[in-house]
Amino acid sequence: MKKRISRKKVIKIKLVIMVVLALSVVFLTLFAGVIAKNDPYQTCATSIRTAPCVDYPFGTDNLGRCIFARVLYGGRTTIAATFALVFISFAIGTVIGMVCGYFGGIIDRILMRLADITLGFPQMVVAIAVAGILGGGIKSAMIALGITMWVSFARLARSHTFSIRSAAFVQTARFAGKNDAYIIMVHVFPNLLAPVLTNALTQIGTTMIGLSGLSFLGLGVIPPAAEWGSMISEARAYIQIAPWAVIYPSVATIITIIIFNYLGDVIMDYREVR
Amino acid sequence: MEHILKGINLNKTFGTKDQNIQALKDVDFYLDEGELLGIAGESGSGKSTLLNVISGLIRPDSGELFYREQEYTGKDPAHTGRFLQMIFQDAKSSFDPRFTMECSLLESRRKKTDRDALCGILKEVGLDEKLLKRKASELSGGQCQRMSIARALYSEADILLCDEITSALDVSSQAQVVEILKKLNVERKLSAIFVSHDIALLSTLCTRIMVMKDGQVVEQGLTTDVIGTPGNEYTKLLIESARKQSL
Structure with missing residues (x-):
């Protein structure tokens, strides 16, 4: 007889697979120095635009640099910057959302109108404008994207705080003489952490696209630093001669974004069936 | 008077x-x-x-x-x-879903923790001490309501x-809660x-x-x-x- 696997079990299996894949990507970039035998910044006049071979598994670029090493090191830059940006936006947005949702009043009205105004502009357009003003560099790119990123966290945290604030267990804590700081730290924050963290995971893919996009436009990482977006941008000039120089960083970007987006979806499914 | x-x-x-x-x-x-x-x-x-x-x-x-x-x-x-202490209609929602019953009950008390008093109160409302390790989602509606009463008593409210x-309770749980309250009143x-x-x-x-x-x-x-x-x-x-x- 054919055994039916429950939806919960399927989602658990998917979750394990996605976590393993996401961790693999992180570890691959973290241990780039051990995995890649070539220096990502070492130019070689005799190996310019070499096709993938044993010495250079992903080939070389216009300056003879190993693309395999640059993809791994570039991933480190992209992933570290993405995680840092998502974490900072998560922290700022969550604090703002909790303060607005819990205390309400004039602070809530001012900050939420600011959020509405921020949402009124397309994120990438604002990011390009801000990065253009601030100049190149990964920090400028992060600030440019972060200006609009906190909003989704703030709105989500606010709506959850709003419902938790009036929950009976919070009223009970008030009867026990607990102050606002205690209630926010012990009851509100831990109870909204799961949905906001899930949102953070789904933001990883979008942020990666944003950072790589800015680097591609020359507003992110400045060459010769390795970063997937800037690698694609540099190599597109000679795509017909050495397509591998564009293909490998593009594939790395796409695979990583798919993994983290899908991980976010699976975590949302897992929270539903848990 | x-x-x-x-x-x-x-x-x-x-x-x-x-x-x-x-x-x-x-x-x-x-x-x-x-x-x-x-x-x-x-x-x-x-x-x-x-x-x-x-x-x-x-x-x-x-x-x-x-x-x-x-x-x-x-x-x-x-x-x-x-x-005074409030006891709510939906007893489950009056407990933080992340907290064990023990944490919730200890949180309600302003005075120093008194484990013996807590165990005594649980006996009064007809609950087993083992339930303290559980969360609200792991208790029945009647058990949660009795735990709410225990929490109110443990807080030493008048x-x-x-x-x-x-x-929100079934007939037998309703009867249990009513009997407990009558007993506590006496x-x-x-x-x-x-x-x-x-x-x-x-x-x-x-x-x-x-x-x-x-x-x-x-x-x-x-x-x-x-x-x-x-x-x-x-x-x-x-x-x-x-x-x-x-x-």
Whole structure:
């Protein structure tokens, strides 16, 4: 007889697979120095635009640099910057959302109108404008994207705080003489952490696209630093001669974004069936 | 005689610019030590608003509240929690879903943790100590409600305010909770106010009943008098519908 696997079990299996894949990507970039035998910044006049071979598994670029090493090191830059940006936006947005949702009043009205105004502009357009003003560099790119990123966290945290604030267990804590700081730290924050963290995971893919996009436009990482977006941008000039120089960083970007987006979806499914 | 709790001329209006709803109109009440007072009325009669005003969750527009002759009008739950505790209709939602029962009960106490007292209270409400390690989602509705009563007792509050505490329970759990409250009233001289739309339930539990309609107290008196010889048409209607339901 054919055994039916429950939806919960399927989602658990998917979750394990996605976590393993996401961790693999992180570890691959973290241990780039051990995995890649070539220096990502070492130019070689005799190996310019070499096709993938044993010495250079992903080939070389216009300056003879190993693309395999640059993809791994570039991933480190992209992933570290993405995680840092998502974490900072998560922290700022969550604090703002909790303060607005819990205390309400004039602070809530001012900050939420600011959020509405921020949402009124397309994120990438604002990011390009801000990065253009601030100049190149990964920090400028992060600030440019972060200006609009906190909003989704703030709105989500606010709506959850709003419902938790009036929950009976919070009223009970008030009867026990607990102050606002205690209630926010012990009851509100831990109870909204799961949905906001899930949102953070789904933001990883979008942020990666944003950072790589800015680097591609020359507003992110400045060459010769390795970063997937800037690698694609540099190599597109000679795509017909050495397509591998564009293909490998593009594939790395796409695979990583798919993994983290899908991980976010699976975590949302897992929270539903848990 | 000194009343443990007293409210004089309480008024509360909710509303917007266009529409105002007066939830409480000149409500007077009192509660004596060791007394179980029932507040009956249909949905929207103002009984839960009265309980929220007494507890400090809502400020009255006017009127005065006294605990042992000390005025506490306008004080918040951080103050009123020293002498009263609310027990909510949905007991599960009154426990943080992440907390074990032990954490929730310990949090409710302002004084030093007393493990022996906690175990004693759990026995009084007929619960096993092992349940302290569980979360609200792992308990039945009846167990959660009894745990709420245990929490209120452990906080050493003098008065319990019970808002429709049996309406979400099955018949056997309702009976258990009622029996526990009766026992606590005899053994601990527990003072409590029960809000319920079920006048039949209140008549089995409370020594005195207050009937509310449209934010006003339409009748109050000893349970035997209110149930036996109701003086108000609305009270008669409530009793009649309770009789029909029990048939």
